[in-house]
Amino acid sequence: MTRFLAQRLLQLLPLLLLTTVVSFAVMQLSPGGPLSAYEHSPSITAAQLKIIAHDLGLDQPAPVQYWRWLSGLVHGQWGYSLQSGEPVATLILERLGNTLELVATAFAISLLIAVPLGVLSSVRQYSGFDYMATFFSFVAYSVPVFWAGLMAQLLFSVKLGWLPVAGLYTEGVPWTFTDAIKHLALPALVLGLGLIAGWSRYLRSSMLEVLQLDYLRTARAKGASSWAVVLKHALRNAVVPLVTVIALDIPLLFTGALVVEVVFSWPGEGRLFYDALQNRDYPVLMGVLLISAFLILFSNLVADMLYGFLNPRVRYD
């Protein structure tokens, strides 16, 4: 296992490097550029455009720009935003907490709802509850996140007045935990919607397989209650593949947060990426993409490790 882990960690570096090369190349090839915002403005002269291009290093060939960025990264410098001039690391760090807060809450909500939903659906297969849960799952999985977000705003904020529409907290008044939670509730719920649907379906399917196994009949014969059989014996085995699926889905939470953060005006990494994309702010885009790539690769590794840990039949050499 140690050897396997070491191999995977060693593979991480070249994969990340390749990701940065491909990302940078795609950015350079795509139409537009960081100066697009200024070029069509009547307020700027051709001489000023050249000054800006030189100041931002955009008058250098693309390979030179990439090499400068990579050299800086190796020395711990993530570069400077072409728009604000601020260090990319600063921009990422000041928003990272907001995204982690959103993602962690969505994760917790998804787990708390998906597991009972999946278990109950499997235990009451083909019941009214099961059909309702199945219908909900397909709807939740199918609706676009931005639409779900706007509908949630309409229902819970505009019509019912229970929760705020958007933002981190209410400005102009002292911060309170309750106010922060109220602002977090809707975006976290919307972000977790797709995961609730997917995880509950996956667990239902896994549970149905496990519930048919002989060892559970033995447990019942020995006098275990129905719920003890389900929760103590069946769920334990059924949840093993779900754990790896959850580990693989964690990066989706970060990437899916982009749309939720835009709809709910949540100032996280997704918003940062969205704004940087609009402005072709290459250093910021590279920084956020690097983090996303690392998360995806790392979560794949964690998923593989977890699976081997939970399932003794799997051995990594």
Next chain:
Amino acid sequence: MFIRPLPRPALIGLALVMSLLPASRAYQASAAIPSGGTVIAAEADTPDSLNPYLNQQLSTADIDSCIFDGLVKIDGKGAFQPDLASHWTVSPDGLHWTFYLNPKATWQDGVPVSAKDVVFTANLVNNPLFPATSSIGFDHIKTITATGTEQVNIVLKQAYAPFLQDYASSYVLPQHILGQIPVGQIRTDAQYNRRPLGSGPFEASEFVAGDHVTLTANKAYFLGTPHLQTIIWRFVPNGATAVNQMLTGEVNLAGQTADLDARQYNQLKHASGLIGYDTPGFNWQHIDLIQTGFLKDVKVRQALQMPTPRARVIKLVALGYAVPQYSDQSPAKPYYNKAVESYWPYDLTKAAAALAADGFTKGSNGILQKGGVPFNITLSSDAAFAAQAEINQVVKQAWSQIGINVTLRQLDPATIFGRRGPLYDPNRFSSSTMNGVEYEWIEPADPDDHFFWSTSQIVSAKNQAGGNFDGYSNPAADSLMQQGLLTTDVTQRKAIYAKVEVMLANDVPDIWLYWGDVLTVATSKLHNYNPNPFNYRTGWNAMDWYLQ
């Protein structure tokens, strides 16, 4: 609310009159106007910096209009009013400008504003080490000097009619703060750029990255204490979210930069506790016709204007909140020439006949062709604005009726205005693909329009800073526009631009569509909020706002 501009007196006469008047505005809070309260405004884009010379985002322009002052300010009627300068003079040849600063003007830290700040700002913007994103007007300065602490003397390279608009209404920066920072490091100085020190009625008290900026009243403002206590600018990138926040009261002002479309405006103006403001604007929706293939032929462009259903577009897309456009000066400005309204009225039959007379015939597939080349054109629009795609759909439907094959395309703004996009591609004039691009410009109060139409402003590989994407070139128009820049007499300028308008109406470098109204919504408790097409910055008169 409907704002009608008044005729503007001659600039020279105005300058002389203003030089004799003391500062005429009085903004003292009276017992009748309550003070305090908070306005929360929605902004569609998220500013990276509040330094007015380091980015061009509209959100920054709105926020900066509360933090900073210029030498002059453009009021709701298009007239120049004193701001930091209490009065000014200009020589008859338009070359020598003298500004006299208000001795009461101070920065928000209490340091007096002085002439050296004005000189510092101009020298900074013109410094090749400073990547200023807005320098128009500054580039016309030959010399700028200070006499004492309150007099600024400027000599221009040549007379420049829009000088007050382009330079004098630009913001002044504090020399005692920014002068201490090496020029090459000002761009990266987050401390200043996030919470800049200005001289204006509101101070930047909080900057939460990606979320909001809080401004608090500058109680020592030299022109009087603002009525409001706080203005919070919230960054709301999604328009539908901004609508929902207006309905719940989380936001109580959606200005021009909240990007409300006509449908959202209609929804909000009828909501309880909200008022809609429909103001004639200088926003013009049009289709740039890149002059390649058939589009090089003026007869073809004229024929394309005729089947374009402006009235239908205004009804379906702008929901009536617009007026038809015939040339490049807004009817809300005193420079509008009514004669252009007679050019190329909507007529499908005449359009078809004009193209037939020009040698076009219909192929077996019903598409017009000439010399074996079919009339295929691609119309692009900004994917961020659904209304622009709708406009193209209406135009496509109309043009198809006379046999023009239109392909629609939606591109993100960085692509449309990017190096390989349809407007900037250096090979666009030799391309076999004919392109039209639908988008919106906001034109300034001054009638100068050489940026859009002058031959020298044709965008090419060597000149990326122009605004003439079509490739339109008319030497007679070039000459007139140059005269318009050098002439400060309003009567002469009216005559000059009237002729330019006729030329543009005749030559149809763009498909003229409509002048869109500025649609904004605010809480009914907000008073003195005054959307101003002459000054698009939302907070231009924020010190007069009050809540009751």
